[in-house]
Amino acid sequence: MESEVSHEPKLEPEVFITVSDVMEYLFCKRFTYFMYCLGIPQHEEKRYKVLKGRDLHEAREKVNKSYIRKKLQCVKKDVSVYLASRRYHVKGEVDEVLFLEDGTAAPLDYKFAEFKDTVFRTHRYQSALYGLMIADTYGVEVKRGFVCYTRSNHVVKEVNLREKDFKRARALVNEVLKIIQEGFYPEATKYKARCVDCTYRNICV
Ligand code: SF4
Numbered sequence: 001m002e003s004e005v006s007h008e009p010k011l012e013p014e015v016f017i018t019v020s021d022v023m024e025y026l027f028c029k030r031f032t033y034f035m036y037c038l039g040i041p042q043h044e045e046k047r048y049k050v051l052k053g054r055d056l057h058e059a060r061e062k063v064n065k066s067y068i069r070k071k072l073q074c075v076k077k078d079v080s081v082y083l084a085s086r087r088y089h090v091k092g093e094v095d096e097v098l099f100l101e102d103g104t105a106a107p108l109d110y111k112f113a114e115f116k117d118t119v120f121r122t123h124r125y126q127s128a129l130y131g132l133m134i135a136d137t138y139g140v141e142v143k144r145g146f147v148c149y150t151r152s153n154h155v156v157k158e159v160n161l162r163e164k165d166f167k168r169a170r171a172l173v174n175e176v177l178k179i180i181q182e183g184f185y186p187e188a189t190k191y192k193a194r195c196v197d198c199t200y201r202n203i204c205v
Helices: 019-027 029-037 053-062 065-071 121-138 163-182
Strands: 074-085 090-100 105-111 144-149 155-160
Touching (some): 019 090, 019 121, 019 163, 029 163, 065 074, 074 121, 090 121, 121 144, 121 155
Parallel strands (some): 105 144
Antiparallel strands (some): 074 090, 090 105, 144 155
């Protein structure tokens, strides 16, 4: 993986943001400002919900195990892995880390969502962020990720992770950190429909 991402901020290794912070930022950059610069928490549930406890257990049961083993050529897996990369300043819990026959590893993430023709941009970058952390933590190459869509009959989709995806994922982390460090007010989302039920709509001008 390339070692340089433009505008990389100077940071202590102990500085971390979470994968869901990046997902919120992708939804609207101002979330980062309101949450971190003004310290106003969201009063609603996170938009990028992770499956917890029983739901996750059920989802795992429903995904065909021989499919994971044969089709994804998985030889071993770790489940519910908490990852924190001092190198990339990001942390988060990935549902599964799959170790594949070809010697690479891949994140598998369960989404309470339908699959609609293509893997969402947010899911791609989430996979890339987990991929960066897996590579950093385990010292293995990551070339792909997998997303399980629990509302589409638990279909598992492969995300081919290229260098540009990792680079963009790192750039996103840096963009979030830049807002937190410099405290500037970022542009609003251009998708106005997102403002309708937004926690911050009364203070966002
Ligand atoms: S009201 Fe709209 S622009 Fe403001 S934070 Fe919410 S989603 Fe972003």
